[in-house]
Amino acid sequence: MSQSSILIRGGTVVNEDASSRSDVLIENGLISAVGVDLKAPEGAEIIDGGIDTHTHCQLPFMGTVAVDDFDIGTQAAVAGGTTMLLDFVIPAKGESLVSAYHKWRAWADPKVNCDYSFHVAVTYWNEEVAKEMETLTKEHGVNSFKSFMAYKGVYQLNDGELFNVFQKCKELGALAQVHAENGDAVSEGSAKLLRLGVHGPEGHMLSRPEEVEAEATQRAVMIANRVNTPIYIVHVMSKAAAEVIVQNRREGKRVYGEPIAAGLGTDGSHCFHCNWRHAAAYVMGPPLRPDPTVKEHLMRLLATNDLQCVGTDNCTFNADQKALGKDDFTKIPNGVNGIEDRMAIVWEKGVVPGILTPNEFVRATSSSAAKIFNLYPRKGRIAPGSDADVVVWNGDASRVISAKTHHHAVDFNIFEGMKVHGIAEVTISRGRVVFRDGVLHTMKGSGRYIDRPCFGPPFDGIEARDKDRDERKLKVEREPYTGPVVKDLGVLRVYSQEFLRSVDREAVLLL
Numbered sequence: 321m322s323q324s325s326i327l328i329r330g331g332t333v334v335n336e337d338a339s340s341r342s343d344v345l346i347e348n349g350l351i352s353a354v355g356v357d358l359k360a361p362e363g364a365e366i367i368d369g370g371i372d373t374h375t376h377c378q379l380p381f382m383g384t385v386a387v388d389d390f391d392i393g394t395q396a397a398v399a400g401g402t403t404m405l406l407d408f409v410i411p412a413k414g415e416s417l418v419s420a421y422h423k424w425r426a427w428a429d430p431k432v433n434c435d436y437s438f439h440v441a442v443t444y445w446n447e448e449v450a451k452e453m454e455t456l457t458k459e460h461g462v463n464s465f466k467s468f469m470a471y472k473g474v475y476q477l478n479d480g481e482l483f484n485v486f487q488k489c490k491e492l493g494a495l496a497q498v499h500a501e502n503g504d505a506v507s508e509g510s511a512k513l514l515r516l517g518v519h520g521p522e523g524h525m526l527s528r529p530e531e532v533e534a535e536a537t538q539r540a541v542m543i544a545n546r547v548n549t550p551i552y553i554v555h556v557m558s559k560a561a562a563e564v565i566v567q568n569r570r571e572g573k574r575v576y577g578e579p580i581a582a583g584l585g586t587d588g589s590h591c592f593h594c595n596w597r598h599a600a601a602y603v604m605g606p607p608l609r610p611d612p613t614v615k616e617h618l619m620r621l622l623a624t625n626d627l628q629c630v631g632t633d634n635c636t637f638n639a640d641q642k643a644l645g646k647d648d649f650t651k652i653p654n655g656v657n658g659i660e661d662r663m664a665i666v667w668e669k670g671v672v673p674g675i676l677t678p679n680e681f682v683r684a685t686s687s688s689a690a691k692i693f694n695l696y697p698r699k700g701r702i703a704p705g706s707d708a709d710v711v712v713w714n715g716d717a718s719r720v721i722s723a724k725t726h727h728h729a730v731d732f733n734i735f736e737g738m739k740v741h742g743i744a745e746v747t748i749s750r751g752r753v754v755f756r757d758g759v760l761h762t763m764k765g766s767g768r769y770i771d772r773p774c775f776g777p778p779f780d781g782i783e784a785r786d787k788d789r790d791e792r793k794l795k796v797e798r799e800p801y802t803g804p805v806v807k808d809l810g811v812l813r814v815y816s817q818e819f820l821r822s823v824d825r826e827a828v829l830l831l
């Protein structure tokens with residue numbers, strides 16, 4: 321059969337809700353039939369191609385540029401069974417969001433080897449930004465905007481700005497996302513560690529413990545709930561932050577949480593490694609936690625659907641780039657790898673020990689992302705009419721992860737030496753075999769940018785909740801007050817407690 325027509329026979333088709341022994345027929349980039357005797361290698365599982373919800377290919381960041389570009393990043397993706405990336409446009413403070421979007425498209429379009437789409441970060445706030453958000457949703461298929469609560473002085477928004485961004489997201493039907501870390505606490509913590517003479521990578525981790533992430537997570541959820549708009553917390557890295565999400569979901573708040581491959585597969589103890597380069601390789605924000613039990617904890621929350629999508633935050637820097645921070649951990653470019661190994665890490669740490677079923681694996685690595693970002697069932701499902709992004713997955717086969725053999729550009733792999741089960745034997749992107757038996761067959765620029773319409777599933781019921789909560793229902797109709805009113809001084813003056821203590825109170829009131 322030609323590339324535009326592929327029949328995968330004799331496998332088990334694994335969707336998020338059911339598995340069945342079926343063949344899969346692919347024609348012209350779409351799945352055209354799923355059924356028996358249509359005619360994968362015996363015993364293989366046919367899984368919908370993975371969706372990585374969080375990548376930063378060739379991101380200009382902290383004085384350098386991430387080395388996995390859109391070509392290498394998408395090659396690594398398909399080699400690991402991922403067929404779609406959701407990357408981020410991150411405009412500089414004051415830069416037009418729309419221009420930044422076009423700049424990122426020009427970087428990505430000629431290079432991508434599988435489908436992709438962009439979230440856009442809001443790194444400052446004014447009315448022009450609000451208009452540009454609208455343009456991005458209406459003309460450029462963007463339905464998610466990320467705000468940073470960290471990176472003080474660079475990307476960090478204050479609470480008032482978060483209210484504005486979330487309110488605009490709600491109006492547009494776009495999903496508000498946050499990087500939840502208290503940027504002021506990070507900044508104070510970093511300065512303290514440096515003052516104490518802790519300059520190495522461990523200082524990064526020690527300067528921003530779990531409560532710094534948990535507090536910001538709670539604040540973001542509170543603000544989103546005040547606005548009554550859904551909120552998506554990117555890279556949930558700690559038990560404390562995860563607990564905030566679990567509790568708020570129990571209370572009915574519309575909150576989604578995204579652990580990443582690094583947080584599920586390894587931990588922050590590496591930041592104490594005596595080799596500086598090794599330790600620096602694990603520096604990312606929020607940090608990987610030193611507690612070795614965090615990874616299993618997060619995996620169990622994926623099983624219960626308390627956390628939803630697995631991303632990677634893939635943002636890779638070579639040794640010489642990480643060395644920008646050799647004398648000061650605050651200058652180490654933050655970021656780790658993950659795109660290629662994400663699916664295998666979730667299989668190894670989730671399915672192999674029995675924490676996740678294969679169906680839950682599909683939900684966590686693909687279908688939930690497709691639903692939350694409004695791509696379903698075009699992506700995230702093996703069914704007639706869906707895009708033919710498919711992986712023939714061998715859950716019994718194993719490999720040892722190594723920077724020597726990986727498909728990334730980076731010179732280090734945070735999962736180095738780990739034996740993982742779950743191998744993508746064949747990866748099909750839009751009906752074309754792009755990876756088979758360990759060999760890439762990618763075509764640079766063949767991936768497409770996928771528009772994502774607004775008002776996806778996270779918005780179901782939001783309007784009804786607005787009606788239910790409408791405070792006007794509690795407004796009290798009263799007789800107007802007709803008694804005396806103190807003379808209006810005309811000017812509202814706000815004095816500090818210190819000032820008030822230092823002067824005669826009577827005098828101040830008379831001013």
Ligand SMILES: NC(=O)NCCC(=O)O
Nearest residue numbers: 604605606633635654655
């Ligand atoms: N996360 C990280 O350490 N690097 C990438 C940029 C970001 O997402 O904050």
Ligand SMILES: [Zn+2]
Nearest residue numbers: 374375376633
């Ligand atoms: Zn990120």
